[in-house]
Every structure is written in C-alpha cells, then in structure tokens.
Amino acid sequence: LEIQATNNDISRYLQRRIELSSRLRNCIKSDDNLKQLIVSTLVERSQGMVVLAKLHIDALITKTSVKAIHNALETMPKKLDATYYLIMARIDEQNDDDAKLARRLLSWLTYSARPMTVAELQHALVVDLQTYSVDKDSLIDQEMMLSVCGGIVTVEESSSIIRLIHYTTQEYLERIRETRFPLARLDITLACLAYLRGRGFPTGVCTTHEEWAKRNAMFPFLNYAGRYWTAHVSGEVEDATQKDILDFLTNNSASAIAAQVFDLVEFGTGARTYDPENRMSVRIQKGFHLVAYFGLPNTLTVLITMA
Template sequence: MSFGFSLGDFLAVIQLANKIRKDFAGAPSEFKGALDVVRSLSFVLHDAEVAASERDLSPEEETGLQTIRDGCQNILSELESTLNKYTELESQQTGIGPKVKKTWKRLSLEPDDIRNLRSRVNENISLLNAFTLRRAKDDTTKLVRYQEDQEQQAILEWLTPADYAPQQNDFLKQRQAGTGQWLLDSAEFKSWVETKKQTLFCPGIPGAGKTILTSVVVEELSIRSHSDNSIGVAYIYCNFKRQNEQTLEHLLASVLKQLVQARSTLPESVKSLYNRYKSKKTQPSVDDISTVLQSVAAEYSRVFIVIDALDECRAQGCRTQMLSKLSDLQTKCGTNLFATSRFIPEIIEQFKQGSSLEIRANARDVWGYIDGRISDLPSFVRNRQDLQQEIKTEIVKAVDGMFLLAQLHLDSLIGKKSIKTVRSALKKLPAGSGAYDYAYDAAMERIEGQLSDQRDLAKQVLSWITCAKRPLTTIELQHALAVEVGEVELDEDNFSPIEDMVSICAGLVTVDEESRIIRLVHYTTQEYFERTQERWFSSAEADITTICVTYLSFTVFRSGYCPTDSCFEERLLLNPLYH
C-alpha cells in the first residue's frame, strides 16, 4: 500500500456498510434490493482492499481509488439517512418496562430515492470490480512474464553457465581513467567499428595490457549497443586455468548466450534447440550451436565479437575450429571480430587477411596508472612532487611496452624506507626480455624477508594458486589453508583473512571483486612459478594432496555420498573446498 492511502480508508467504509446491514436487517421486501447491494458492496470493498494491499499503488491508481472510496462513503451515508426516513420509533410496554422498537412505514413499491441510491451503489461496485480486475490482470501479466523470464534463464543456463560479466567489471575497475583511449582513437579501430564484416587482430607481448584494453573495447561497444538494440555484443576472456571447461562448444555457446540475453524475447530457434536436446539430457552439438548462432546473429544489424587471450585457449583443435566457425559467421552475417593474443606464429597466420594493431603499453597510460597509485607509496614519496616525477620517468623508461612491469616496479617501491632506497631501486629497474623474471625474483626475495609465519603463508597461497587445476575462490583457499593434518573437522578460528593473504604476497596475488577469484596477477607469473617451482615450493603437490585427503576424511563426510541433488548442493555450500 502506498504512503498516501491506508487500510483505514477501506475499513471505515466496510464498517459503515456492515452497520447499515445490521441496523436495517429486518427491513421489508421493498428495501431488500438496496440492502443486497450494500452486502455486495462490502464484499467488493474487501476484495479491492486486498488487491490494493498486495503491492504499491501508482499515483494514478491511488487517486482513482480514493475517489471511488469517497463516493462509496457518501452514498452509504446518504442511504443510511434515507432508510431512516422510512422507519419510526415505537414504544412498547414489556414486563421490565417500556422498550423502543424500530418499525417500517407501509409501502407497496420500492421508493424512487432508494432505487436511485441502489443504482449508484451498483455503479461503485462496478468501479471497484474494474479496479480489482485490472490489478488481477496486471498480476497475471507479471506472473506470465516472470515464468517466461524463469524459462529463459533456465535455457540460458543450459546453454552454458559461464558468465564473463564479472570478469569484465573487474578488469574495468583496474583501468585508470583515459587508459586505452589511444586504441579507440586509432584509425584501425575506427575503421573496424564502422565497417561490417571486419576483423581487427591486436597482438602484444606478455604484460602489454591486452586484457585491460579488451575490457575498454567491450565497454565502448556495450555503450553503443545500449543506445541501439539492433547492435549485438559478445565477448570471451580465455584463461589458461579454464582450458578444461573452455571447450569449443562452451565458447560458441557463450557467444550465443550473450546475443540471446540482449533480446527482449527468447528466439524460437533457441527454444527449439533446448527442447530437442533437453529431453535427451545432452548438450547440443557444435554444428547445431553454430546454426542457431547464425540465426540469432541475423536478427541484429551489427554484431561484434571480442575474444581476449587467444593464446590461452586450448590449442588442440579448439582454437582453430572456433576461429573457423566465427569466420563462417562473419561471412554469412557480417559480424565483426576483435581478438588479442601473444605473438604466436600459428595465431598470427590465421589473422593475416585482416587488419592488425599491436598493443603496447602507452606512455600516457603508464603515467596515469602510476598517478593513480601514488597513494600506495610511503609518505615521504607522497609529500615530494619531484620524487614522484622521478619515479614516473624511470618506470615509464623501464617498461618498454610492458604495462605489467609498471605494476611490478611500483609494488617493489612500497616497502622502501627512505628517499635514498627509492632512488637506488629506480636505478636498478630491470628492462628487456628478462625483466619479468628479475621482478618476480625480487618479489620473492621480499616475501623471504618477512616474518616466518608470513613467509610460510605467502608460499602456501602462491603454491595453491599456481598448482590448482582451476581458479580458486577466496573461501575455497581459506578452507584449504585452514585444514590441519590429523584433525577431523575444520576450525574456523584457523582462517586467514584474505586481505592478509594478498598483502603478504608482494603484489603477486590479486582478488577479482565480483567473482571472488583469488589469482596470480598475470599469466607470466604462472609461467614463472612453473619454471621455478622447485626453488620456491618443491613439495607443493604432495602438500596439496595431503590437505585434500585430510579434508575428505573429515567427520562431516563420513555419511558417504549424497543421495539427492539438493543434499549435494548443500554439502558444496557448507564445504567449499569439496567442490
């Protein structure tokens, strides 16, 4: 119920109607019609009150209902007064004294004034019924829409549970204002975005900032699609940790899912695909997904498909087949394809016919990034503009196209204790092909220099993230590191705060806010630890195996397998590492 219209407004009228029915209950047949409509009005008033209380009234509904309520109040008051005109009070003698009794005047027909009032009451009944019916129809429409939305969500989830939006949002949050504008302003990008059936391939060295710039492109295209629903946008972030799930079917289904999500109604071709395969309890074939994808893409005037980190996509046929299917889609539907990758000959060969633009860390972008993180540095840096300028100049010089180096170099300055140590570090900033290993070595040396408990926890965090076969959520890692060998249950007092895990890892670990995935800052970090695992955590696999076996031996799992899906889902919810 809205603020300006209360339940009391209805109750007062209902009470008046009930009072009239009670006071004139013994009325002769000439007044029966009037009392019957009063009875009907009380029921309809109650129905309208229930309908109005179920959800807020719009201002128009509130005004209309208030007018009807006032009309009912006035008519009932007038009817009560008129009925009283046809009664007389008669004194009767009883054993305990005189008693006043209401008697009715003798009439042969229903009086005209009563007939007129009865007609007016009926009009208000009709108005209230119309209001209740409209509310019911609105509720029915909403229910149907809700059911359709639920069906659509079920079909989209069946296509693929993957959702790249949280990653997109997390990557955009890392971007400093203005980063990547050079790409959007480039002749290559403008030509690509303005012309149908175009491909723009953007290769770059490791750590050049390809993923962040991809998120900038997705955001630019999304803005265009929001103002023009005839434009479709789909994007994929390939991830070396998700190669097992990022199959050809998954990747194509993800593109289809995103194009379908942007439509106001579910295309019939998608419903048909779902109905055909759902009964078999199987997933659609690549060819069937491709056919439906072409059908859905054809409903748009423009379709843009963006793929980041093709080099992290499975090479065993998946990457080549996906590009082949997207090429067919481009030929038949005029779609535009934007892709990034490292400089891998096999991938470069597949894009030789299209336009290309190398992604390198732009000096202005690096400058802006450092500006945005000056607050992370010690106070003696924050208070010295000349030192800030020196830091920016030296880092930009050392980066040489590798944006990630700016982050690593800046992280290396956070713990410095004086201006002299900062300047000394700036003189030793590594550059060139070996810069990453040098920076990662330096980060690990900072970790080694921490207190023993912090050092050990940092190495546990890094080893779990590096060796895990899929991305880990923060709660999963917290559970893993809280397991104590020899115990039969988890002690939540043994949890380490996520912010502590991140801070003791010297800038090598980050948390994606929306997905709550805790990960290494870059693919090059993963590659570094794979090469140097024996040096930093040689027993990682054995330690992880011991933890997992201990976890599975907990008392909570001794009941055995889960007999129902809901039981299994509850177990996963209560025991995140079990997933």
C-alpha cells in the same frame, strides 16, 4: 596476444598510484623532482607492460625515505624475470609466518588443477591432517592472503577467484616451482584426502540435489578435493602418500563421496535430473575402481593384493 599499453597510459596509471600512496606523497613533498623521476623511470623500465609498472610501483610504495626510493629506482630491473626474482626474495625476507604462508599460497596457485576461490583456498590451507577437520578460527583472511604475496596475487571481485596477477607470473612460477615448492604436490594431495575424510560427512553420499548443495556450501573445498585429488598424485607423491591413499580408499564413505563429487562436477546434474541410483558414486563401490579409473598403478597393485 599481449597488448602493450602506451607510455601515456602507464604514466597516468603511475601518477594515480602515487596520489593514492601516503608514503610516496610525503616523500615527494620534500623533493619536487621526485615524482617526475619516479614516473619517467618506471615508464622506461616497464617497456609498455602494465604488469611490470604495477610491480615496480608496488615495490616503491614500501619505501620509507627519499633516499630509499632513489636507491630502488637505480637498481630496478628491466626484465620481468628479474623483477619476479626480487619479489620472491622480498617474500622470503618477511617474518617466518608470513613467508611460510606466502610460499604455501603461491604453491597452491601454481599447482592447482583449476582456478580456486578464496573460500576453497582458505579451507585447503588449514585442514588438519590428523583430525580431518577445519577450525573456523584458523581460516586466513583474504586481505592477509594478498598482503603476504608481494603484490603478485589478486582476487576477482565478480567470482572470488584468487589468482596470480598475470600470465607471465604463472609462467615464471611454473618454471621454478619444482625447486621453489618441492613439497607442494604432497601438501595438496594430503590436504585433499584429509578434507574428503572429514567428520562432517557422516551420512556418506548425498541422496538429493538440495542435500548436495547444502554440503558444498558448508565445505567449499570439497568440490576441488573430490574432483582433483588424483591430479596431484603421480610418481614419488603416490609412493609417499600411499598409506594415506589406502586409508582413504578403504573408507567406503570417503571414497564414495569423492566419486560423487567427481560425478557431479564432471558430468553435472540439476535438481530435476538428479538420479542417485544411476551415478558414478553408486556404481563405483570399491576403492580399486577409483584407482583404476584415475590411473594410480602402484596403489592399484597394493589394493589387489589386499583383496
């Protein structure tokens, strides 16, 4: 159920945002009527939706002159989809590095099987597909993540979950994701497989809950990679990544780690109830067990012929 804000609520929100923006304050100084024009126009265009008001004021804050603000107000769309379209266009107009980062971030947030934390996404974005490692110096700062995404990504302080700002943002990106991010599922699958094959797991599965907790803290993307790598593999992605999947599955240590992660995440276990001898990571000893369990028919066929 979408609860609409009153015009007064949106007006107060916009006035506060204007007060916090040095650029807008400076422009308003030279045009006494500009503040009221901004507020009245954005209240009308927002149609009771705070998210639309936020997106519009975010766009105005980037303007550097009174004329630029007037031009933006005249062309500001009234519909959410049109607003999101303009935001995506502005993202593409950034320098190449920022635009590429924004597209990767948005593709992960659009396709992820569950909400992800900042730390998880930081590792996911930079895992090296050749060395299966994460260079700590390559981790992308949270503020950088937010700054390149045109105001449509936010972080929840209490949980460190990084997400799109509104369910309409999610719906819009899901409608365009196959054409906008055509390689996203491939990118996510390869990142998951590379992370699970990381050299930080020389001992294979953990044998105590304490060991597992320490590993999970050191490798924050492990939880997602082990539990959800198969969620992104289907059809052409399975075919395109088959060699990577086979290399992963025939690595007994890596496949056992993935099974253990799934076991702990899906079924849960506490320190006092942890029983490594009666868990999936021990019961599933062969890669084809994992493939059969998660339903990857093409890969299963290849594994059977290799046996």
